[in-house]
Amino acid sequence: MSRRWLLLARLALPITLIAAAQSPERTPMHHATGTFEVKMTPEAQADAPTGGLPTSRMGIAKTFNGGMNGTASGTMLAAGTPKPGQPAGYVAIDQFSGSVDGKAGGFLLLHRGTIDKAGGSDLSVIIAPDSGTGALEGITGSFAIKIEGGVHQYDLAYTLPAK
Template sequence: MSHARGTFDVTITPVPPVADAPAGAPGRMTLSKIFHGDIEGTAEGEMLATLVGQSGAYVALERVHGMVGDRAGSFALAHRGVMNEGAQELSISIVPGSGTGELAGISGTFHLTIEGGEHRYDLEYSLPTP
């Protein structure tokens, strides 16, 4: 497996609920990211989230466009996050078959850490030999 590491800036924008949304319905947000480091590019996506006290969950899909190392293309990421009374579990994976261009066939896992407000990533991935 190869690793791509760096940081990213993220903008999360709430989407207003539809007029007849039931009370307690998940919140919907758009995601916009700019990657720095071994991934140079952008991402756009959507997230659904719910939070009750110190517990909640979110799911998201996003498409990353740009360079991973020296290879250009795009791929999708699927997010699943659960928080139970403050204890967090997060899984972010490359969607199988979603790679395009020189990133066709990419597979792997996206590891995210937030330290001092800075979003850091470690993409653990594999690609077919060109």
């Protein structure tokens, strides 16, 4: 091995050890499930530019029951009209405050969703890194949404730093 590679290997080892020391141990994956109600309030709308999609900004207010108990408020930006044959997309951020499985605190949820012309959809909602507060400090995970019979259901898959 050349002298240069030996030097790089010696430098990499302490960096690897530092990174491992900074990565906190995590609890196993937990799931908080339940239902939520959502109220959307239009804040701004714009007509579609030539050949484009209409846009809107909506206020979001949610109330959670089940493994998550509390409220969330936020903002959604959308383009398009979510109906058959039409593409649409949205991004949103909302701030949850309450408790998760009895642990009080809050965190940010970041949303990204799309619908294609054929009706296929893709949704990703994650907990924003380092946004946890109170007993939820250090929380990481994702948030799945399912709507059946007009009822919004959620599954928050999360971990917390081990104590």
